[in-house]
Amino acid sequence: MPYRTIIEPFRIHSVQGIAFPTEQEREAALVRAGHNLFGLHADEVIIDLLTDSGTGSMSAEQWAAMMVGDESYAGSRSFYRFADKVTGLTGLPEVIPVHQGRAAEWILFSVIAGPGSVVPNNTHFDTTRANVEYQGAEARDMVIPEGRDPAVDHPFKGNMDLGVLEQTIAEVGADRIPLVMVTVTNNSGGGQPVSLENLRGIREICDRHSLPFFMDAARFAENAWFIKLREPGQGDRTTREIATAMFSLVDGVSFSAKKDAIANIGGFLAMRDPDLAARCRNLLILTEGFPTYGGLAGRDLEAIAVGLDEVLDEGYLRYRIRSTEYLGEKCREGGVPIVWPPGGHAIYIDAKAMLPHIPPSQYPAQSLAVELYRDGGVRGVEIGSVMFGVPNDDGTETPAAMELVRLAVPRRTYTQSHIDYVAEVILAVAARSKDLGGYRITEQAPWLRHFTARFEPV
Ligand SMILES: Cc1ncc(COP(=O)(O)O)c(C=O)c1O
Numbered sequence: 001m002p003y004r005t006i007i008e009p010f011r012i013h014s015v016q017g018i019a020f021p022t023e024q025e026r027e028a029a030l031v032r033a034g035h036n037l038f039g040l041h042a043d044e045v046i047i048d049l050l051t052d053s054g055t056g057s058m059s060a061e062q063w064a065a066m067m068v069g070d071e072s073y074a075g076s077r078s079f080y081r082f083a084d085k086v087t088g089l090t091g092l093p094e095v096i097p098v099h100q101g102r103a104a105e106w107i108l109f110s111v112i113a114g115p116g117s118v119v120p121n122n123t124h125f126d127t128t129r130a131n132v133e134y135q136g137a138e139a140r141d142m143v144i145p146e147g148r149d150p151a152v153d154h155p156f157k158g159n160m161d162l163g164v165l166e167q168t169i170a171e172v173g174a175d176r177i178p179l180v181m182v183t184v185t186n187n188s189g190g191g192q193p194v195s196l197e198n199l200r201g202i203r204e205i206c207d208r209h210s211l212p213f214f215m216d217a218a219r220f221a222e223n224a225w226f227i228k229l230r231e232p233g234q235g236d237r238t239t240r241e242i243a244t245a246m247f248s249l250v251d252g253v254s255f256s257a258k259k260d261a262i263a264n265i266g267g268f269l270a271m272r273d274p275d276l277a278a279r280c281r282n283l284l285i286l287t288e289g290f291p292t293y294g295g296l297a298g299r300d301l302e303a304i305a306v307g308l309d310e311v312l313d314e315g316y317l318r319y320r321i322r323s324t325e326y327l328g329e330k331c332r333e334g335g336v337p338i339v340w341p342p343g344g345h346a347i348y349i350d351a352k353a354m355l356p357h358i359p360p361s362q363y364p365a366q367s368l369a370v371e372l373y374r375d376g377g378v379r380g381v382e383i384g385s386v387m388f389g390v391p392n393d394d395g396t397e398t399p400a401a402m403e404l405v406r407l408a409v410p411r412r413t414y415t416q417s418h419i420d421y422v423a424e425v426i427l428a429v430a431a432r433s434k435d436l437g438g439y440r441i442t443e444q445a446p447w448l449r450h451f452t453a454r455f456e457p458v
Contacts, residue, residue, distance in 0.1 A: 006322050009315045010412055013060065019043040026374055034454025035370050035439060037379050046377030047414065047422055049407040052345045054100075054258035054265055056411030059310055062262070062303045069299025074290055078298035078305075085305040090217075090247040092270035094277035098288050099295030101218060101256025102127040104269040106134075107287070108214070108254055111279045112178035113137035120168055121181045121216075122147070122160045123189040126387055128181070128216060128254075130448050137178075140168060147189045148401050150339040150350040155230040157339075158186030158223075159198040165205055174209040183216040184223035184246070188383060190404070191219070191324075191343020193226035196234065196245060203249045212273070217253040220246060221260045222344035225317040240312045252276075259345070261307035262411050266300050316412075320344075323419065324409050330423035336430045339404065346408035349426070351384065354433050360385045360399035362438020362458050368429070369405045370455075371436055376425030380407040386441070387450045 021029065021044050033039030042048060048055070070077040083095040098104045105128050113119060115136035122143040124132065132139040142164040146154040160182055169177060182202060186192045199215075206213040224242040227234050234242060247253070252271030257263045271277055281291045288295035310316065321344055328342030337353035351358075351365035358364035365384035372378045384403035391397050407422065429436075443454040 006319060006326060006416060008323075008412070008415055009313075009319045010059075018046060020046060021377060023374075026377060030370060030374060034442070035366070035457075036450075036453055036455060037369055037373055037381065038451050040373070040379065044377075045373070045379045047418055048379050049346075049409060049422065050379045050381050052259060052408040052410050053256065054263070055413060056258075056262045056264075057413050058262060058264065058303060059306070059412075061310070062306045065302035065306045066299035069297060069302045071298045073293070075292055076298045076301075078301040079292035082301035082305045085308050086268060086270055089243065089308055090253060090270050091244070092247065092252060092272055094269075094271045094274060096269040096277065096280055096284055096291060097294030097296050097301060098267045098269065098284070100258060100265060101216075101254060101267045102131065103288055103295060104254035104256075104267050105131040107280050107283045108252075108269060109135050109137065110283055111276065117176050117178050118168065118172045119178065119181060120160075120165055122158055122183055122186050122194065124181075125183055125187050125216065125218075126448060126450070128183070129388075134447065142168065143186060143189050147186065147192060150190070150337065150348070150353065150402060150404070153340055155193075155341075156195040156198060156226075157192035157341075158184065158189055158194040160194070160202055162198070162201045162205060165202065169205070169209050169211075174211055177209075177211055179212040179214050179251075180206055181214045181216060183218075185219045185226070185344045187218070187345075188388070190339035190348045191222075191346045191406075192339070192341075193223045193230070193344065195231050196227050196242070197231065199246060199249045212251040213249065214252045214254065214271075215246070215250045216255075217247070218256040218259040219344055220253075220255075221311040221317060222321065224312075225314075225321055226344060229321075238312075239314055239317060243312065257304045257307070259411075260311045261304040262311055263300065263303045263307050266296050266304045268294075268304075320411065323416070326416070327407070327409070327419050327423060330420075331426055334423070334427040334430065336426055339402075346406045348383065348404040348406050349380075350402070351405055352403040354430060355436055357434065358436065358438045360389075360403055361397060362440065363403075363455070364436075364438065365403040365405045366439050366455060367436050368433075370439070371429050372405070372407075372425055375429050376421070378407070378422050378425050380405045382406075382450060386453065 257266035337350040339348040355364040388400035
């Protein structure tokens, strides 16, 4: 089309109201929540960009499918529809439903990892890292150098550094590596895609060392769309063909259906190896449920099955990726440093560059996230040293590689005027960034502290 306006490729048939808390109400909410945005009530938030996980709007077709959910405990029709859809898409015959992505991670790493093992990933997502470390194993990130520099332009900043992968295998030995994982798109590294060429390279290395290769496929469709747009020779293929090519390279996937299945809950593990699947199912029964529902209602399995088709609609993907890019462009035009190019599901503001006067030990990205809420009721999330800082024995912390605020866009939920408002808030906060100060942690949990930590201004 010759026009530039991004048209949301849907009509809205059902709406939920937004609350508009006053400035004083937002300040009181911040104090009550210990300046941790996870502690806010949703009705204290105007535009909620905390996550794109489970926050999307389901289609009429998904709601209709839920009505035919079969809630049989064992062997439900809905499970077989779901499993056929997953196998049809991925080519992976063993399908294990779980209630969400981290349950897949917990089961997988409980079965294959333990003290002394090392798991390579481009960048572990926070729950993935925590589940690896909980087993006493080591989670190693090895994204390409461009993926650690917010300002460098590169079409596939989520790519794994194949040289570092080789070195790691040589250093620790293949017998200590239970699998190699790659996260598409690379959520903790800016929502950046991984190229098909890079996936092929990882496959080749895994083959040479007889290592299983798994994909965290939460955003497989967004990754496939980026491949179509950016990878030489891929532009004429359909996104479904590209997704099929991605899945054909791996031995298994862990999947959160709350992202690219556009469902509000759910996930799965899928793999080729029936023995590994049997060991996973034993744990599944202990913690999630019988293998034909795995912690989900039959109606959830139906919604996921439909969502896995809808997400590959290219009209949807064009709108989806373009609308995130639109927010990224507004930031860039306003001089706000962001991870460039914009990610698929989110833009990531570079708080280290925006707030150079706040040291990483005082959590600049937490400060910026708090201010976006205080100023405009926009909720994002810190992805920096609160989430990934490593405590040292002497009480100091080794900071994270980047200090980012992620603003994740829920699927099919907000319109262009919501996004215009968010851009206005970001630019207003950026204009007085020199006035922002740091934070210190006053309370924290031993795992995934960012969810529950409390902060006070320094
Ligand atoms: C890349 C990635 N992996 C795993 C997960 C965990 O999934 P869930 O939130 O469904 O447990 C997420 C969630 O945001 C994610 O983005």
